[in-house]
Amino acid sequence: MSTQNNSNFRNNSPVSEFPGVSPAVSRRGFLRRAALTVAAFGAAPLILPRDLLGADAPSKKVTVGVIGTGRQTQHINLPGFLTLDNCRVVAVCDVDAWRLEGAKAQVEAHYALEKTSGTYKGCATFRDYRELLARPDIDAVFVSTPDHWHVPMALAAMKAGKDVSCEKPLSLSIHEGRVLADTAKRLQRVTRTDSEFRSLKLFHHAAECVRNGRIGNLRRIFTGTPKEEMKPLQPHPAPVPPELDYDLWLGPAPAPAYCEQRVHPRHDISGRPGWMQNRDYCEGMICNWGAHLNDIAQWAHNSDHTGPVEVEARGEYPPLDSLRNVLLNFQAHYRYADGVELTYAMDRPYIRLEGDEGWIEMPYGSPKLLADIPEMDHVITMGCNVNCPYLPCKTREDWGIEDPSGKEDGEFLKVIEIIEQKISVLSKRLAV
Ligand SMILES: NC(=O)c1ccc[n+]([C@@H]2O[C@H](COP(=O)([O-])OP(=O)(O)OC[C@H]3O[C@@H](n4cnc5c(N)ncnc54)[C@H](O)[C@@H]3O)[C@@H](O)[C@H]2O)c1
Numbered sequence: 081m082s083t084q085n086n087s088n089f090r091n092n093s094p095v096s097e098f099p100g101v102s103p104a105v106s107r108r109g110f111l112r113r114a115a116l117t118v119a120a121f122g123a124a125p126l127i128l129p130r131d132l133l134g135a136d137a138p139s140k141k142v143t144v145g146v147i148g149t150g151r152q153t154q155h156i157n158l159p160g161f162l163t164l165d166n167c168r169v170v171a172v173c174d175v176d177a178w179r180l181e182g183a184k185a186q187v188e189a190h191y192a193l194e195k196t197s198g199t200y201k202g203c204a205t206f207r208d209y210r211e212l213l214a215r216p217d218i219d220a221v222f223v224s225t226p227d228h229w230h231v232p233m234a235l236a237a238m239k240a241g242k243d244v245s246c247e248k249p250l251s252l253s254i255h256e257g258r259v260l261a262d263t264a265k266r267l268q269r270v271t272r273t274d275s276e277f278r279s280l281k282l283f284h285h286a287a288e289c290v291r292n293g294r295i296g297n298l299r300r301i302f303t304g305t306p307k308e309e310m311k312p313l314q315p316h317p318a319p320v321p322p323e324l325d326y327d328l329w330l331g332p333a334p335a336p337a338y339c340e341q342r343v344h345p346r347h348d349i350s351g352r353p354g355w356m357q358n359r360d361y362c363e364g365m366i367c368n369w370g371a372h373l374n375d376i377a378q379w380a381h382n383s384d385h386t387g388p389v390e391v392e393a394r395g396e397y398p399p400l401d402s403l404r405n406v407l408l409n410f411q412a413h414y415r416y417a418d419g420v421e422l423t424y425a426m427d428r429p430y431i432r433l434e435g436d437e438g439w440i441e442m443p444y445g446s447p448k449l450l451a452d453i454p455e456m457d458h459v460i461t462m463g464c465n466v467n468c469p470y471l472p473c474k475t476r477e478d479w480g481i482e483d484p485s486g487k488e489d490g491e492f493l494k495v496i497e498i499i500e501q502k503i504s505v506l507s508k509r510l511a512v
Pocket of ligand 1: 147148149150151153173179209224225226227247248276329330331343368
């Protein structure tokens, strides 16, 4: 793969330059498209091959390929997927061979526990994500790479016929996000981003109270990110380590000489990667935590499908030649069409929702929700002291998903499963 020196890639999005692989049609994909075609054209006669409709088809398990096997994958995402009965991790992909082997070992050690032989060797490894996407037996991919790769990979995966779950922040720009959303809609792929705060009861609870009018009319929202230590750091170029395909790590980003602090710590799966503070790959905390807390703000405000109509922001950048060149601090003011104001700043991780009859505040990491709400205690511990029912989230309810807490990966798979079941039933009905 060739890399490009395109320092303006936020505006000149790379999304169309990584077109992906030619669509590989899996059984599930075939059924889905067949059923959707029928749905679009009414009850037109549809003849499906018999073996697609057998008792064990489509497969009971969603087969998953994981792209990017770094810190978040090995500590959080992979352990989550491995404990789910309805999925099978069949492939992992990374441009760092040491990390790739670690992930493969984790997968195989887990599945080996199910085997009487005590061994399992069924997890394929790929350096190039396009080869993983070309495998027709993979239903869904989980993208957990640095942010600059999210949208190009998610697009390629959708075009290859896969459902996609992708880490937050989902995109680097509004344009990239728009292209991704439009493509998901056009190709009818199940898509999800890893803003797991929605799956935490505390935040769900806060949104519930606000939407139920428990603080009166919502007036002001405050969200904050943690402050970051960002001492200037000059790059010290070094030879590319033998285990790393640096060219493929860079992908659509500019191509400076390698240095470890730009990428991730070598032979270490716990250290915070340097790319998280460099604008060639992400925007730093403003997007990193903003993806979480502003998502909750919009959820509580019930503006998921719209957004603010005005924004005014100021911030301070370090010198651009420092490796750490994302925002040092910032404060942004947003106004929504209904007059609600949101202030988002680098401060501490929290969200505060103020209405004309009360307020709710959630410091991140605390199991408590602070509140001043009529008829409620000032401190609400999860699951008690609350007289109002848990707000049914329409999307979850629609899919028959009950308790969201701690099940974010399972939820994605469940959505895929339910869609497949519905399609399977539809296909059978149409085939008789
Ligand atoms: N949901 C959360 O709470 C949460 C928390 C931490 C990180 N994250 C997100 O997870 C993602 C990964 O973060 P991390 O801390 O694990 O970073 P990391 O640098 O440790 O891991 C990323 C991995 O992707 C690999 N990679 C890079 N380019 C690749 C390519 N072309 N093909 C295959 N693999 C490639 C890297 O080699 C690395 O192993 C980021 O988007 C980050 O924002 C989310």
